[in-house]
Amino acid sequence: MIKRISSTEWEVKRYKALGISKPCVNHSYVIKDKERVIIDPILAESGADYIVIPSFIELEHLTNLNKDDKYIVTKSGKKILESLGEYDYMVVDYGDELDIGDTNLKFYCTDNFIVTYWIEHDILFSGELFSQYGVLNKYDESSERKLIMSEFKEFFANILLPYREEIKRIIEGLDEVKISSIFPSHGATWRKYTSEVLFKYRFWSSGDYKDTATIVYISIYQATELIAQALKNGLEEKLKVKVHKLNYSPVTEIMRDVLDSKFILVGSPIICNDIHPKVKFFLEYMKSLKPSNKKIATPFGSYDWNDEGKDYIIKFFEELGFKVFYDNILFTRFLPSKKRLEEIKEFAEKLADLSP
Structure with a gap:
């Protein structure tokens, strides 16, 4: 009984x-x-x-x-x-x-x-x-x-x-x-x-993964959001994509999708030579949960005069053992042009074919 x-x-x-x-x-x-x-x-x-x-x-x-x-x-x-x-x-x-x-x-x-x-x-x-x-x-x-x-x-x-x-x-x-x-x-x-x-x-x-991607970002003047959308457009032609804006999505729900995603893409505007504090908090929270390193990680974002902050995300991914796939086109000064967004979409299409 x-x-x-x-x-x-x-x-x-x-x-x-x-x-x-x-x-x-x-x-x-x-x-x-x-x-x-x-x-x-x-x-x-x-x-x-x-x-x-x-x-x-x-x-x-x-x-x-x-x-x-x-x-x-x-x-x-x-x-x-x-x-x-x-x-x-x-x-x-x-x-x-x-x-x-x-x-x-x-x-x-x-x-x-x-x-x-x-x-x-x-x-x-x-x-x-x-x-x-x-x-x-x-x-x-x-x-x-x-x-x-x-x-x-x-x-x-x-x-x-x-x-x-x-x-x-x-x-x-x-x-x-x-x-x-x-x-x-x-x-x-x-x-x-x-x-x-x-x-x-x-x-x-x-620690295995599904053919899915999780995009996490925050945007101030829409530049980072435009890049996130271009990445989503390129990836979703070949796999399922979940998008989370850190302004609205609880970190617990984001980690639910990161858990078994093959790809994680994190975007941030650069503020005072550093990434946005909400992005930094999410990365530290994710690190504390010790996710599987069987992931491909891509940073992206925007900046005004200095793009040094992007190196923080790349280094963070490397410390977690993620395979980093990156191109300089993924960080734009101010708003990205239509040509740049098309290039980012093409980058995402190639990204979808990679394996950790």
Whole structure:
């Protein structure tokens, strides 16, 4: 038997710090067998034989701790738990099993995550993995498909991407078992799309890409916007293109598209010999998420008297290990001419044929 304990958080703290307002439904789960097990102490609940802490990357999973309970942790999680006080715990490793009476739990662990598989019921308690913000329905089949898949991808791109190597190991282990339902710590339970979301995690954690391009830019006097449009016109003859203006698009949505894009193009006007501060913030945010280096990156923009700032974007791409494809025509002094825009379009057509 499973008991779900849920609570709605109307503004996710991590997103709120970015100036983004998004709700989230948080869950703890109680498994009742001869022994009582709680999956995730994110919500106040105690009095179990064991409490599994599924994630050590967010403080919210380490808040409602009780000194009378026994916690299941990883080797790295043990150090974190000890730093918070004197708690009883049991360390589990990858593949360990726990007999809780008539049924058994199997743990797929890395330094930062514990995913728990309820063997006799084919149920996965996934913690942060397979979570979504912005989805308020209880089950995936009762959610609008486009919304839940978009939020699902956005969560991976902005929360889990830095840990994709750990996730890859977990997914490889899950290939060996049958999974009928996935119960994450945030968002809807997966019952209809379990095979699809497992496939997507396998793909994203591999760092591979689709034949898509993401264009990110900000423009002041329309020059950079004209270049962005010319690049889009050239690329979309051969592949799908997503365009984001930093004036309007939240960085979390941009990273959702960058996640599996083959190409990333970033444009900025040069201000006081430097790139626009919103562009600089986006680049630093992207860097913090450690995206796959299997990407082709192209800088573009405009300037008035000095174009030195463009070197910042090129250097940034190189530090991330992206393959940089660039031509001087991509930075124009003031507004680009019609001839220049046509040349940029032709550049983009050639760009679309490249591979990382």
